[in-house]
Amino acid sequence: MNKVGPGTSPSQSWHKDLARLIDHIRMRNFPEVLNDCLQSLVSFDTLLIATYKHAFKPIVVLSNHPQHLEPALKRYVNQVYLLDPLFNAIQGGLSGGVYRLREIAPDSFDSSEYCRSCYNEFGLVDEIILVIGLENDVSFTLSLGRKSSLGSITRAERNTLNQIFPVIAALVHQFWLAQSADYVHNEESRDAMEYALATFGSGVLTRREQEITGLILKGHSSKAIAELLDISAGTVKVHRKNIHARLNTGTQSELFSMFLGHLSSLAAS
Structure with a gap:
């Protein structure tokens, strides 16, 4: 794949990547192709693609986290997502767009015990999240994590993501129309989590x-x-x-x- 310098405006190489994405739009490996194409535009160390719906447990569509972080990711999906800023922002009606985690997190998130003992396990200094609203109250999210070697996202990279967001959102909508049956939120998990918070x-x-x-x-x-x-x-x-x-x-x-x-x-x- 032809690489574009991180943060530069989408150009001819992006058009080639876009054609590739369209070719895979209704295939199960579309998330992997999307990951490859995003890497040609912006820099990130980790990617988590997940869907959220009400108080259901999140469904992981794709993760490239290293194996040693799988226990932490499993813990997030099964339990502590209830305290996650993204989950709660979506519950509060977060609209589609490109966000940094710190923009949607509570004011004392960095000093919360959830952040110290769970979120910090992933070793991220910045996280950029693309939120795409789908049918039936499903939110499709792409979380791009950056470690200290990359530092915070640059203004140019943020601008690039804002430019391509409408295209990514449209492609994800088409992928979801074809593949959503493979990602069904469990009714029992929603009831259990709502009960946990209430009790x-x-x-x-x-x-x-x-x-x-x-x-x-x-x-x-x-x-x-x-x-x-x-x-x-x-x-x-x-x-x-x-x-x-x-x-x-x-x-x-x-x-x-x-x-x-x-x-x-x-x-x-």
Whole structure:
């Protein structure tokens, strides 16, 4: 494949790649071809193509993560995606487009226990996500991860992705029309995850405390929680103190571990 310098405007080589994509548009290996073509335009270390729908578990369409990260990816898909900024942004109605993870993440995401103990396992310093809305409330996402050797995405590369996004979205729509039957979201997984969120701390925390606990786990600061719930920051701090007292926890790490234990107990029941 002819390479284009990362961040340059799509040119003749992109047109050749586009022709190749069109040739594979209804084939099962379209995601692999798409990966190859994107690599000729922008630089990235990892790629994860996944679909999201309501509270269903995400479905991995393609991943090029190294084998040693498979346990972390499996953990994400089966459990901790509930705390993921992308998942929650989609739940909140995120529209199609090109985003950096930090643009859609809660204000204290970097200091959240989910980020420290799960997301950071992937070793990324930047993540660029293409979000494409499909039929039946499905969101098709391409997450391009960059490690420290590449650094953050450049303005030129971001511009390139914005330029080609409408074409990529149209191609993905056609691929999905042909292959969506191979990627069916499981109704039981949606019910289980909704139940998990609704029942964490049940019988110990009040409904408001459960709501605030979920926002804490996702990486929202007290100030952000106050704005989301239209209450004072002081009230949030009181709730946080009460949550730790009722659950007998003292840190975010302990709260996160308890939440994972809750998920595991539900899966085993």
